[in-house]
Amino acid sequence: MADFAGLNxxxxxxxxxxxxxxxxxxxxxxxxxxxxxxxLGERLYSSSEVDKLRCIKRLLDQGYRPGKLMGASDDELxxxxxxxxxxxxxxxxxxxxxxAIFDMVKxxxxxxxxxxxxxxxxxxxxxxxxxxxxxxxxxxxxxxWVRGEIEVMEEHLYTELLQNTLxxxxxxxxxxxxxxxxxxxxxxxxxxxLGLLMAEAMLVPEGVQCVSLGIQTPISDIELAARSGNFDVxxxxxxxxxxxRRAVEGLVSLRSRLPEAIELWAGGAGVRDQQRRLxxxxxxxxxxxxxxxLREWRATRIND
Amino acid sequence: MADFAGLNxxxxxxxxxxxxxxxxxxxxxxxxxxxxxxxLGERLYSSSEVDKLRCIKRLLDQGYRPGKLMGASDDELxxxxxxxxxxxxxxxxxxxxxxAIFDMVKxxxxxxxxxxxxxxxxxxxxxxxxxxxxxxxxxxxxxxWVRGEIEVMEEHLYTELLQNTLxxxxxxxxxxxxxxxxxxxxxxxxxxxLGLLMAEAMLVPEGVQCVSLGIQTPISDIELAARSGNFDVxxxxxxxxxxxRRAVEGLVSLRSRLPEAIELWAGGAGVRDQQRRLxxxxxxxxxxxxxxxLREWRATRIND
DNA sequence: CAATCTTTTTTGTCTAGGACAATACAAATG
DNA sequence: CATTTGTATTGTCCTAGACAAAAAAGATTG
Numbered sequence: 001m002a003d004f005a006g007l008n009x010x011x012x013x014x015x016x017x018x019x020x021x022x023x024x025x026x027x028x029x030x031x032x033x034x035x036x037x038x039x040l041g042e043r044l045y046s047s048s049e050v051d052k053l054r055c056i057k058r059l060l061d062q063g064y065r066p067g068k069l070m071g072a073s074d075d076e077l078x079x080x081x082x083x084x085x086x087x088x089x090x091x092x093x094x095x096x097x098x099x100a101i102f103d104m105v106k107x108x109x110x111x112x113x114x115x116x117x118x119x120x121x122x123x124x125x126x127x128x129x130x131x132x133x134x135x136x137x138x139x140x141x142x143x144x145w146v147r148g149e150i151e152v153m154e155e156h157l158y159t160e161l162l163q164n165t166l167x168x169x170x171x172x173x174x175x176x177x178x179x180x181x182x183x184x185x186x187x188x189x190x191x192x193x194l195g196l197l198m199a200e201a202m203l204v205p206e207g208v209q210c211v212s213l214g215i216q217t218p219i220s221d222i223e224l225a226a227r228s229g230n231f232d233v234x235x236x237x238x239x240x241x242x243x244x245r246r247a248v249e250g251l252v253s254l255r256s257r258l259p260e261a262i263e264l265w266a267g268g269a270g271v272r273d274q275q276r277r278l279x280x281x282x283x284x285x286x287x288x289x290x291x292x293x294l295r296e297w298r299a300t301r302i303n304d
Numbered sequence: 305m306a307d308f309a310g311l312n313x314x315x316x317x318x319x320x321x322x323x324x325x326x327x328x329x330x331x332x333x334x335x336x337x338x339x340x341x342x343x344l345g346e347r348l349y350s351s352s353e354v355d356k357l358r359c360i361k362r363l364l365d366q367g368y369r370p371g372k373l374m375g376a377s378d379d380e381l382x383x384x385x386x387x388x389x390x391x392x393x394x395x396x397x398x399x400x401x402x403x404a405i406f407d408m409v410k411x412x413x414x415x416x417x418x419x420x421x422x423x424x425x426x427x428x429x430x431x432x433x434x435x436x437x438x439x440x441x442x443x444x445x446x447x448x449w450v451r452g453e454i455e456v457m458e459e460h461l462y463t464e465l466l467q468n469t470l471x472x473x474x475x476x477x478x479x480x481x482x483x484x485x486x487x488x489x490x491x492x493x494x495x496x497x498l499g500l501l502m503a504e505a506m507l508v509p510e511g512v513q514c515v516s517l518g519i520q521t522p523i524s525d526i527e528l529a530a531r532s533g534n535f536d537v538x539x540x541x542x543x544x545x546x547x548x549r550r551a552v553e554g555l556v557s558l559r560s561r562l563p564e565a566i567e568l569w570a571g572g573a574g575v576r577d578q579q580r581r582l583x584x585x586x587x588x589x590x591x592x593x594x595x596x597x598l599r600e601w602r603a604t605r606i607n608d
Numbered sequence: 609c610a611a612t613c614t615t616t617t618t619t620g621t622c623t624a625g626g627a628c629a630a631t632a633c634a635a636a637t638g
Numbered sequence: 639c640a641t642t643t644g645t646a647t648t649g650t651c652c653t654a655g656a657c658a659a660a661a662a663a664g665a666t667t668g
Contacts, residue, residue: 009651014554017492017522020651021621028654029619040628042651054524065661067618108533110515111479118475153529156489156517168472171422175415185460188315211414213460214467225457229412243660313622324622325650332625333648344657346622369632371647549649 006036006044016053023053030070055081062146081148094140098133102140105150105158113157117165126169130201131287134162138194142240159194166197170204178207180232180263180297185213185222187236187250195237195268202290219250223257233263233297235284238270247271248278255280265293310340310348318495320357321545327357334374358450359385365544365573382451402440409445409454409462417461421469430473434505435591438466442498446544463498470501474508482511484536484567484601489517489526491540491554499541499572506594523554527561537567537601539588542574551575552582559584569597 009020023043027033033053035043045053055077056069069077094102097120104113121129141158144150182203184196193215200210211229213222226234234254238247247270255264255278267284275283282293313324327347331337337357339347349357359381360373373381398406401424408417425433445462448454486507488500497519504514515533517526530538538558542551551574559568559582571588579587586597 010550010553011557014492014550014557015523019621022619024653025620040651065618066620108515108529111481111513114475114479151528152521152525153517156521157515160516160518164471164475167468168475171418171468171472175418177415209415211412211461212464213457214464217457217460221456224455225412245659323649326648328624329649344622346657369647370649547649 006046007050009043009045012045012050012053015050016057018053018057026066026070030066032070052077058148062148094136098136098140101133101137105141105154108154108157110157110161114161114164117161121165121169126201126205127291129169130166130198134166134198135287137162162194163197166201170197170200170210173204175209176207177209179209179301180294181209181211181230182233182235183211183213183222183226183229183231184235184237185217186215186238187222187242187247188216188218189246190238190242190270191215192237192239192241195239196235198287199235199237199267199284199290202287203294206291206294208294219254219257222254226258226262231262232301233265234258235265235267238266238268240269242268242270244270244274248274251278251281263297310350311354313339313347313349316349316354316357319354319545320361321543321547322357322361323547330370330374334370336374355450355452356381362450362544365548385447385450398440398444402437402444405437405441406444409458412458412461414461414465418465418468421465425469425473430505430509431595433473434470434502438470438502439591441466466498467501470505474501474504474514477508479513480511481513483513483605484598485513485515485534486537486539487515487517487526487530487533487535488539488541489521490519490542491526491546491551491558492520492522493550494542494546494574495519496541496543496545499543500539502591503539503541503571503588503594506591507598510595510598512598523558523561526558530562530566535566536605537569538562539569539571542570542572544573546572546574548574548578552578555582555585567601569594 007015009023012018012023013020023033027035033045033049035045035049038044052074055074056066059069059077059080060066064080069080072080097116101113101116101120104116117133120133124132137158141150141155145155184200186193186196196212196214200212203210211231213225217225222234225231236251236254247266251264251266251271258264264281265284266278266281267287267290271278271283272285275281282296284290284293311319313327316322316327317324327337331339331347337349337353339349339353342348356378359378360370363373363381363384364370368384373384376384401420405417405420405424408420421437424437428436441462445454445459449459488504490497490500500516500518504516507514515535517529521529526538529535540555540558551570555568555570555575562568568585569588570582570585571591571594575582575587576589579585586600588594588597
């Protein structure tokens, strides 16, 4: 079986995560990749091309731009992958506890990792766990990812186990039925759910009624749900990957559609420093600010 | 603001599992769907078109052919969906317990819903819960979704609370460290994680070491992780929205890259009836088949 | 000098129709 | 009735042009 003629474009899309359109337009613009063609004129990518594409994809994720990378030789790419993009940031005040967790991620020790997470949670309680463990770890993992020290699978593994831990903890609280009623979700295009989970983890111990809708709820559905569900607050989360522009647009649009009485909270790196453009929306400046926002709400509604 | 102009073609691809190329060629050939265009000439699909496309996709999966379906009215499609193919579907033995849960979803009663789910879980145990509660509920919600009885937010709410329940239950099992070691994930393009969670919920009570990587792990990373993680089995999940062709291609490619000794399991509606094309891959025919596959593995490796 | 606003460049995704292989269906044969 | 052969259907790939969204570079301000 002359199996190695090469991969077709669909296979390369799967393997590299680069869309067919992107692969074709790169070929047109930069002359790379330049796959062979089969008898029908369809592209056949060699495995060395695919390897190089994987490198390039990786570097793109680290913030490099296609135009710069496309001319580079294999060696140059390899060198970029090694080199420390942001050498600083290393010597953070990283407690031994956190380091241990981070090491378990790097070693793919899922059982130990789960154990350490649960242990840290038990020791400190949910809110403290989120604020003192989850936040710095996320930060560290994010940095590692950008720098290429963290593999895709390591990031996935961490997210998955952390979700298990947080959801289990949240689920363990009996419903208390105190106000406010808070709906948590993200706008379409935002795929990260950890922010929501962290916010929920801060609120639930305060007796707040949280209803999380998970990610990617269209604005019109948020409006519908907020009105029919008797909510006091709609809380949205925006990761750094979400463009600030889209976030602001979405929030403004949603604010204008929601009744005055329903507060709109927005948190996460995607809306940091946008408070001035968002009158009528409470920007949550950091995870601990969640509780502050809650206190404020309760203070103003004390007479209800 | 006209926020509801419609969905663009990429969003419809995500929602329905029909590729952009397919959507365009249907429009050209059959005149359906015929989306509006924005100021730039780009397609804007109305939500009723997307609903109809979902129906059509579902019927395609049941073996109908596009040419026949494309002319049909909404009513005719609805009738086909009810009738023979999945006849049982409607008048299913839907116990009062399941109906109660379904009703709570429709009423958006999240606290009660959470309570009912936990209660059902406690009563029946994890495996039985998945097989006798989660599966039929998913089915029911899925049908309702296709037919437009279920709102976006209701589906989100259900998924979210179910995830909480399942993850909490999974997390509660102490690691037993028995073989096999199973890695669970999905290929890029598959965004549904419930299937993974259900599989994990079936395996963990058997003492299996499960490591879930969540969704969308590129094939090359799966290979890497499987080799370095000392796994015995790689298990993938494919929802109905995932095209069977892509699933088969991905599985074949992955199979050829993994060492013989690592088994490859694939489950979910996206790979139903594909066993003949997938020598070397164990198709999981239904959630209960997960445990069967496990038994087989243990039977053959009894001497290790 | 830092921070904001504006212009230019880069980059990904969309568009249109044409082409063809792979599959499914129909007809004809043994 | 089972198998082969012919025909219709259907999804994916192709080219090449267009344009918005994002990033970088430049200009302006406090």
